[in-house]
Amino acid sequence: MRLRSLTLACSLTALTLGPVAHAAPHSGHRDATTAASAADKKPRPDDTxxxxxxxxxxxxxxVENRGKLFALSTGLPVSGELMDRLRPQIIRQLIDERLRTQEIxxxxxxxxxxxxxxxxxxxERRNGMPQNALRDxxxxDGVSLTTLIDQIRVQIGWVQVLRQELGARGxxxxxxxxxxxxxxxxxxxxTEYNLSEIFVKVEDPRHSEDELSFTNTIIQELRKGAPFPIVAAQFSQSQTALDGGSMGWVQEDELDPAVISMVKQMPVGAGAISNPIKVPGGFVIITxxxxxxxxxQPGHxxxxxxxxxxxxxxxxxxxxxxxxxxxxxKAVKIAQTVNSCEAVAAINQQNGEKRPSDPGELQLERMNPQMRSLLEGLPLNKVSRPLVSTDGIDLIMVCSKKEKNFAxxxxxxxxxxxMNERVEQTARQLDSDLHRKAMIDMRIKLKGV
Known part of the structure; x- marks a missing residue:
C-alpha cells in the first residue's frame, strides 16, 4: 500500500506559467512586525x-531564498512587504525541515x-520546458537551485521516514x-464533500492572535487568486500539504463540527475560500x-x-x-489524415512529448465549458481542430467514453x-516528538517556537 503521493513537483509547476503578476501574499504571522519590523528595518547580511x-x-x-521560491511559484511579486509577512512562517517551516532532515x-x-x-x-516536462530551463x-529570479533541491529532498525522505514509522501498519x-x-x-x-484544506498550527492556545492574523493573510491572497494547492503545499502544516491540501471525499461525521457548519454554507466548485475555522490544534481554511x-453521482x-x-x-x-x-x-494535415490514438501518441513522442500523450481518465463534468464542449462533440478516433496557443499547437483525439458512478x-x-488517515496521525505525532526533543536556539524573537 502506498503512502500519499508527493505533489511538490505539481505544486511548483506555476514556476513556468508566465510573468510574475498577482497580489501580495501570505503571512502576517508571529512577530512579523516584532521580528521583521524592528530588526529588519536595517538590512541584514545574507548569512546572519x-x-x-x-x-x-x-x-x-x-529564509530569503525560500520566500523567493514561494513568490515565484505562486506568481506573487517579491517585495520587502511580502518578505516581512512571509518570514515568520517560513522560519517555522525551515525549522521543521531541519528537524525532519536530521531524522532522515x-x-x-x-x-x-x-x-x-x-x-x-x-x-520541466509537464510545463513544456527544455532540459535545465528550470535552473535558468x-x-x-535570484533563487538558488539548492532551495528547490532541499525542499524536494526533505519531502521524499520524510515519506520514507513515515513508511518506517508505520511498519506493519503501512x-x-x-x-x-x-x-x-x-x-x-x-x-x-x-451527503459527502470533496474538500481541500490549509491547516495552521497553534503552538499556544492561550495566545493564538498571530496565527489567526497569518491565517487571515493567507485567505486574503487566496481570494485574490493565489493557487490553493501551491499555498497548501508551501504553508499547510497538515500531511495533506503533500497532496496540495486535498482531503478527498469525506463524510460529515469525519469532520470537526465547526468545519461542517462552514462547509454547509459554502458554494461548491466555485473556488470559494472559507473564513478561519478554529479546530483543535489550530485554524483551518477550507475550499x-x-x-x-x-x-x-453519475458522470462521464x-x-x-x-x-x-x-x-x-x-x-x-x-x-x-x-x-x-x-x-x-503540419497540424492541419494530421487532423485530416490520422485516425488512431496510437498514431497521435506516436506523433507526440516524435515532437518531444512536451505534454503527456495520455493524461489518464478525465471527467467531462469537471472540465471548463470550452474544453467540455469540444470533447463532448468529438467522435471517437477523430482528431480535433488545431488548438493554437502562444507556445504551440495541441491536437486531441477521444479514445473512449463511458458513464460512471463517481460515488x-x-x-x-x-x-x-x-492509509492517509494513518499517515496524518503518524506525521503529527512524530513532528511533535521531534520538537519536544529538539534544542532550538532562536536568535530573533519569534513566539511559539
Missing amino acids: IIAVVNSIPLTTRD LSRHINTPPEQIAAAIAGI RLAQ RVSAKEIAQREDALKRQDGR VNGKRVIGH VITIRQAFLPFDAPLNPEHVTPQQQQTLQ DRSPSEIADQL
Whole structure:
C-alpha cells in the first residue's frame, strides 16, 4: 500500500506559467512586525544566523531564498512587504525541515540525486520546458537551485521516514477495506464533500492572535487568486500539504463540527475560500471542490491522446514565423489524415512529448465549458481542430467514453483513504516528538517556537 503521493513537483509547476503578476501574499504571522519590523528595518547580511536547530544554523539567506521560491511559484511579486509577512512562517517551516532532515539522516535514509533530478525533470516536462530551463528560470529570479533541491529532498525522505514509522501498519488489510465499504453502504443517501484544506498550527492556545492574523493573510491572497494547492503545499502544516491540501471525499461525521457548519454554507466548485475555522490544534481554511450523495453521482469519463507541436518562439499573431506557419500546416494535415490514438501518441513522442500523450481518465463534468464542449462533440478516433496557443499547437483525439458512478469507491481508493488517515496521525505525532526533543536556539524573537 502506498503512502500519499508527493505533489511538490505539481505544486511548483506555476514556476513556468508566465510573468510574475498577482497580489501580495501570505503571512502576517508571529512577530512579523516584532521580528521583521524592528530588526529588519536595517538590512541584514545574507548569512546572519536566525536560529540554531540542534547545532545546525538557519540563516537569513535560507529564509530569503525560500520566500523567493514561494513568490515565484505562486506568481506573487517579491517585495520587502511580502518578505516581512512571509518570514515568520517560513522560519517555522525551515525549522521543521531541519528537524525532519536530521531524522532522515539518523535513520540512514538516502535520497539518490537521480530521484531529485527526475522530480525536477518532471516539472520541466509537464510545463513544456527544455532540459535545465528550470535552473535558468530560478537563477534569473535570484533563487538558488539548492532551495528547490532541499525542499524536494526533505519531502521524499520524510515519506520514507513515515513508511518506517508505520511498519506493519503501512499496509491496509482486505478486512479493513471491507469494514469501510460496509460503513459507506450504511451511509448511502447521505451527503459527502470533496474538500481541500490549509491547516495552521497553534503552538499556544492561550495566545493564538498571530496565527489567526497569518491565517487571515493567507485567505486574503487566496481570494485574490493565489493557487490553493501551491499555498497548501508551501504553508499547510497538515500531511495533506503533500497532496496540495486535498482531503478527498469525506463524510460529515469525519469532520470537526465547526468545519461542517462552514462547509454547509459554502458554494461548491466555485473556488470559494472559507473564513478561519478554529479546530483543535489550530485554524483551518477550507475550499469545497465537490458535493454528492453517497452512492449516487453519475458522470462521464473519457480517455484521450494528445499531440503537442511546439513553436520555436512565442506566437505573435502580427509576426508569424516560418516555423510557426509550417507547424500549423503540419497540424492541419494530421487532423485530416490520422485516425488512431496510437498514431497521435506516436506523433507526440516524435515532437518531444512536451505534454503527456495520455493524461489518464478525465471527467467531462469537471472540465471548463470550452474544453467540455469540444470533447463532448468529438467522435471517437477523430482528431480535433488545431488548438493554437502562444507556445504551440495541441491536437486531441477521444479514445473512449463511458458513464460512471463517481460515488462508487474502488477498494484501492478506500485503502488510500485509510492509509492517509494513518499517515496524518503518524506525521503529527512524530513532528511533535521531534520538537519536544529538539534544542532550538532562536536568535530573533519569534513566539511559539
